[in-house]
Amino acid sequence: MRKQNVSGAVIRRLPRYYRHLNELNQAGVVRISSSALGKSMGLTASQIRQDLSCFGEFGQQGYGYNVDNLLNEIVDILGMNRGHTAVILGVGNLGRALIENFNFGWSGFHLNAAFDVRPEVVGQIMAGTPIFHIDQLENYLREHPASVGVLTVPRSIAEEMADRLVKSGVKGIWNFTNTELNIREEGIFIENVHFSDSLQTLSYLISEDA
Amino acid sequence: MRKQNVSGAVIRRLPRYYRHLNELNQAGVVRISSSALGKSMGLTASQIRQDLSCFGEFGQQGYGYNVDNLLNEIVDILGMNRGHTAVILGVGNLGRALIENFNFGWSGFHLNAAFDVRPEVVGQIMAGTPIFHIDQLENYLREHPASVGVLTVPRSIAEEMADRLVKSGVKGIWNFTNTELNIREEGIFIENVHFSDSLQTLSYLISEDA
DNA sequence: TAGATTGTTAATCGATTAACAATC
DNA sequence: TAGATTGTTAATCGATTAACAATC
Numbered sequence: 001m002r003k004q005n006v007s008g009a010v011i012r013r014l015p016r017y018y019r020h021l022n023e024l025n026q027a028g029v030v031r032i033s034s035s036a037l038g039k040s041m042g043l044t045a046s047q048i049r050q051d052l053s054c055f056g057e058f059g060q061q062g063y064g065y066n067v068d069n070l071l072n073e074i075v076d077i078l079g080m081n082r083g084h085t086a087v088i089l090g091v092g093n094l095g096r097a098l099i100e101n102f103n104f105g106w107s108g109f110h111l112n113a114a115f116d117v118r119p120e121v122v123g124q125i126m127a128g129t130p131i132f133h134i135d136q137l138e139n140y141l142r143e144h145p146a147s148v149g150v151l152t153v154p155r156s157i158a159e160e161m162a163d164r165l166v167k168s169g170v171k172g173i174w175n176f177t178n179t180e181l182n183i184r185e186e187g188i189f190i191e192n193v194h195f196s197d198s199l200q201t202l203s204y205l206i207s208e209d210a
Numbered sequence: 211m212r213k214q215n216v217s218g219a220v221i222r223r224l225p226r227y228y229r230h231l232n233e234l235n236q237a238g239v240v241r242i243s244s245s246a247l248g249k250s251m252g253l254t255a256s257q258i259r260q261d262l263s264c265f266g267e268f269g270q271q272g273y274g275y276n277v278d279n280l281l282n283e284i285v286d287i288l289g290m291n292r293g294h295t296a297v298i299l300g301v302g303n304l305g306r307a308l309i310e311n312f313n314f315g316w317s318g319f320h321l322n323a324a325f326d327v328r329p330e331v332v333g334q335i336m337a338g339t340p341i342f343h344i345d346q347l348e349n350y351l352r353e354h355p356a357s358v359g360v361l362t363v364p365r366s367i368a369e370e371m372a373d374r375l376v377k378s379g380v381k382g383i384w385n386f387t388n389t390e391l392n393i394r395e396e397g398i399f400i401e402n403v404h405f406s407d408s409l410q411t412l413s414y415l416i417s418e419d420a
Numbered sequence: 421t422a423g424a425t426t427g428t429t430a431a432t433c434g435a436t437t438a439a440c441a442a443t444c
Numbered sequence: 445t446a447g448a449t450t451g452t453t454a455a456t457c458g459a460t461t462a463a464c465a466a467t468c
Contacts, residue, residue: 009459011414015407019390033425045425046461053427061426062468078410079417093307098405101303107409147416148409171416174409180229191412193405195308197225199317199358199384200288202401204221206357206381207289219435243449255449256437263451271450272444 006054013051014078016041021071033064080108086174087146088114089161090153091121091131094176098150100127112144134161141168148172155179162190216264223261224288226251231281243274290318296384297356298324299371300363301331301341304386308360310337322354344371351378358382365389 020041024032035045052058052070055077059065075081086109088095095114104111115134116122122133132140149165151158151173158177165173172189175181178197181190230251234242245255262268262280265287269275285291296319298305305324314321325344326332332343342350359375361368361383368387375383382399385391391400 007459011411012407014414015404015410018410019407035425044461046463047459049425049427050460057427059426060468061466062424064425077414079413080410082413082417084413084416093303093311097303097307102405104409107406108413109409148412172412174412178229189412189415191408191415193403193408194225195312195403196317197222197229198401198403199314199319200225200228200290201221202358202382202384202399203289203292203294203318204224204287205399205401206294207292217435245449254437256439257435259449259451260436267451269450270444271442272448274449 010051010054013043014074017048017051018071018074018078018080021067021074024067025071029067031064031066034059036064075108078108082108082147084109084147085112085145086110086148086150087112087137087141087170088129088150088152089116089134089137089165090114090151091116091118091126092152092154095150095152096126098152099129109148112146113140115140137164138168141170146170148174150174150176152176220261220264223253224284227258227261228281228284228288228290231277231284234277235281239277241274242277244269246274285318288318292318292357294319294357295322295355296320296358296360297322297347297351297380298339298360298362299326299344299347299375300324300361301326301328301336302362302364305360305362306336308362309339319358322356323350325350347374348378351380356380358384360384360386362386 020037033045034048037043038045038048041048049059056073058070058073086104088098088111091099091114095116099111099114111129114126114129114131115137116131117134121131124131146168147170149162149170149172151161151165153161155177158175158179159181162173162175162181162183166183166185166188171187172191173181173183175190175192176195178194180192183190230247243255244258247253248255248258251258259269266283268280268283296314298308298321301309301324305326309321309324321339324336324339324341325347326341327344331341334341357380359372359380359382361371361375363371365387368385368389369391372383372385372391372393376393376395376398381397382401383391383393385400385402386405388404388406390402393400
């Protein structure tokens, strides 16, 4: 797998491949051609073959792709089989929603712990996830390293918490705080989930031409 | 404002402009040049001028852009001043997080109501938003049309709920269900917030080359 | 074998960047 | 006026699509 020259556009399509192949797999489909997959996903066959060729040769002439095999390749490409771990900072409504309803395992992650300051939640175990006081963050991460820190704290402390996560060795930050984090450390990746950007895009689309 | 030929890439940058200009405005900055704005946002001056020129001429030679004025233009372009309204379907953890913590007003929306089936929540008023039984959806929307329906229901009923929203006249669906909705009606827009796609992208980035 | 479909190279299309005349 | 900076046209770069020889 050579990932040096892979464009962001290709990377962002990989999770969609994962989702679609998963559905095909569960529906019992054994093989699929790039044109059939493309049709069902709204992509061209060319694009699918081009995308996959960034990572290897997974198909067979005259046959297409074995669904199960390709699914496993995508899992490997996405790094979903590396035993990644996560901790959540901020157990407000959104933090709780992630703890209780989001399936980290489905994306190859294990959620180790969550952190907050509020006495009502600190010490609890929520859907199997222990909640510690934020003061314990550094100690905890020293013992139990996390691949990713999930930021669901208030905007006002986002930057500070992000710094603490990075200092404690996370490789990525999953940022729900609707701020642009100014991390410039080498090799730290930030993935933003900006609800308001998303809603504003929708606003644009539904608004009549003026 | 002519929006026929505006590419998705440009549209997705508009909310970022909104965010940055807002911060500049609050910091008391009165004017800014495309090169200064670009530097602070990590874009080229060319791109900013090119982007804005899709919608009009908002600057002045030798001066740059008036921050307050440009901010208003972006608000108008994004349709944030059209009195858009929203309803939420599904008051689980995520629905509640949006009701209680997400600032719809900041994106130009008013959240009118939410819908669920669970007796514990139906009839409640949550952070000012009334929660009705889903059976009341059509009646309610007939009286109080909504621009957008927010889908925070379980995956299993996502498609069905989306259909009901579309039949009741929403123009857009803000989809948090991690499924691809198969709406093909003319002029209905779907904006997906796929948490797992986002986390898997991060997984790819933090995973070492194999 | 004949038909199907791959991986890859070449062609096209679109988006970003650079350059510059216009002008505040 | 001189300096700065726009809006826009042209050049470059990158991503998508088309074509096709290789081959299962």
